[in-house]
Amino acid sequence: MxxxxxxxxxxxxxxxxxxxxxxxxxxxxxxxxxxxxxxxxxxxxxxxxxxxxxxxxxxxxxxxxxxxxxxxxxxxxxxxxxxxxxxxxxxxxxxxxxxxxxxxxxxxxxxxxxxxxxxxxxxxxxxxxxxxxxxxxxxxxxxxxxxxxxxxxxxxxxxxxxxxxxxRSIADAGFVGFPNAGKSTLLSKLSAARPKIANYPFTTLQPMVGVIHFGDHRRGTLADIPGLIKGAHQNIGLGHDFLRHIMRCRILLFVVDAAGTEGRDPVADLEIVRKEVSLYSKELSKRPWFILANKIDVEGAEENVERIKDRFKRVKIFPISAESEQGLDKLRAFLDKKIGQTFEVLK
The missing domain is CATH 2.70.210.12 (GTP1/OBG domain)
Structure with a gap:
């Protein structure tokens, strides 16, 4: 428990x-x-x-x-x-x-x-x-x-x-997004963490923190925050129980289902989640943030990625597939620059 x-x-x-x-x-x-x-x-x-x-x-x-x-x-x-x-x-x-x-x-x-x-x-x-x-x-x-x-x-x-x-979980970067956007799968591919993964909402019922290794004694920590829904800032759904866990993250990674496999519009999803974070904490909304357009190996994703780029012109976007690991090497290199820290090796 x-x-x-x-x-x-x-x-x-x-x-x-x-x-x-x-x-x-x-x-x-x-x-x-x-x-x-x-x-x-x-x-x-x-x-x-x-x-x-x-x-x-x-x-x-x-x-x-x-x-x-x-x-x-x-x-x-x-x-x-x-x-x-x-x-x-x-x-x-x-x-x-x-x-x-x-x-x-x-x-x-x-x-x-x-x-x-x-x-x-x-x-x-x-x-x-x-x-x-x-x-x-x-x-x-x-x-x-x-x-x-x-x-x-x-x-x-x-x-x-x-x-x-x-x-309040401590991590260098936190994954934020709707349920089933692929956050847990992404965490399992980037780190040694093994969160529960299934095709239904709210699979993740508690924050998971994983360590990502970049090589040459460098690493960082990633947090998988349970999926948010509209009204989360008012404690609807899992709401405040989990929004507070991203308060310590240095950067926010907004994970979105670019293929819209759940029947939702990825652009609207990003707008909603960004708004929920802003309404919950103005300070949090000012943190550096980036978009991870997930599931690009699914039909219809390419067109939505272009729509996301058009809507969020000033935000760095990473088209990825957590399942097939497409685009993850580029994401790792970026995270190394942003959150990678050298650690001492015990002898």
Whole structure:
């Protein structure tokens, strides 16, 4: 099961209470206060881990709880601090705090999300909730006129709250288009990814990321975004569930069925998908984009490719066939220039 957004509750540990204690020894029956401080409560920490690419683990455990610190002891012993609790998240996780407040005009309770962490780098750690400080023992309250203090302070409460985790896939380039345009087939031919491929809409129900190798220790990443339909920006169809996954892509590759095998007009398809992306995010619509006119090995495609070129005169167009791999060498060379990065080879 793929989970790319989830609501969780997190609570850091409470600090241990300070101790109210007096030393009692054989030769010091009234040795004075020696209550120690309480230990610190554990933090709730998120850590980006390369071994996971989903938020599925939080679906089964949506409560992230850290342990409380231990109470202080006698003889100036500080209570043991609790261990931090570390929870693994995939690269590309956006964390928002869920805030509920009253609408001043209607009086209704309105929920809003306040983003405050964008976790992208493997190994990156983020303290979601900080543990409370330990309380002070009674030894801190001794003065020249107050020799036997019974005062101590309780430990501070740990931070807590409800949070929204949202996964946004990270890739250099993203395939965007209608269902059955051939995005999954194209990803499988350009990379080692093996998405599910079938001749019906919404075969791809989750984003797939594949690595494309260009040779000479160069590579890039490609994302196959599930097919969009008209009204996607309003969350119609799969809508927002998947549009957000292209927010991190450096370039957008609009894949279109140039042969119109589904009975749709490829020019109209491109216009619709471009509009949906623009309505969803103005920032996203300004990213570099290119057209991959797929299925050119099917009758009727050549004429439609000319129509696409006529309609989008300033956009670079690649006539290709993902199935027969026609035109893919030229596309690979282009992608190498746009997204190819040198990587270190482990020895």
């Amino acid at each position: 793929f989970v790319d957004q989830i609501k969780v509750y997190a609570r850091a540990g409470k600090g241990g209470d300070g101790s109210m204690h007096f030393h009692r020894g054989k030769f010091r029956p009234k040795g004075g206060p020696d209550g120690g401080d309480g230990g610190r409560g554990g933090d709730v920490i998120l850590k980006v881990d390369s071994s996971t690419n989903t938020l599925r683990q939080f679906f089964f455990n949506a409560k992230l709880i850290a342990q409380d610190g231990h109470k202080g002891g006698g003889n100036l012993c500080t209570g043991q601090s609790a261990d931090n609790e570390i929870f693994k998240v995939p690269s590309g996780t956006v964390v928002s705090k869920i805030i509920e407040e009253e609408d001043p005009e209607t009086g209704d309770i309105v929920t809003r999300y306040e983003p405050f962490a964008d976790l992208t780098d493997v190994g990156q750690e983020f303290v979601l909730c900080k543990g409370g400080k330990g309380g002070k023992g009674n030894v801190h309250f001794k003065t020249s006129t107050h020799q036997a203090p019974r005062e101590f302070t309780p430990g501070d409460e740990g931070e807590e709250g409800f949070f929204h985790f949202e996964l």
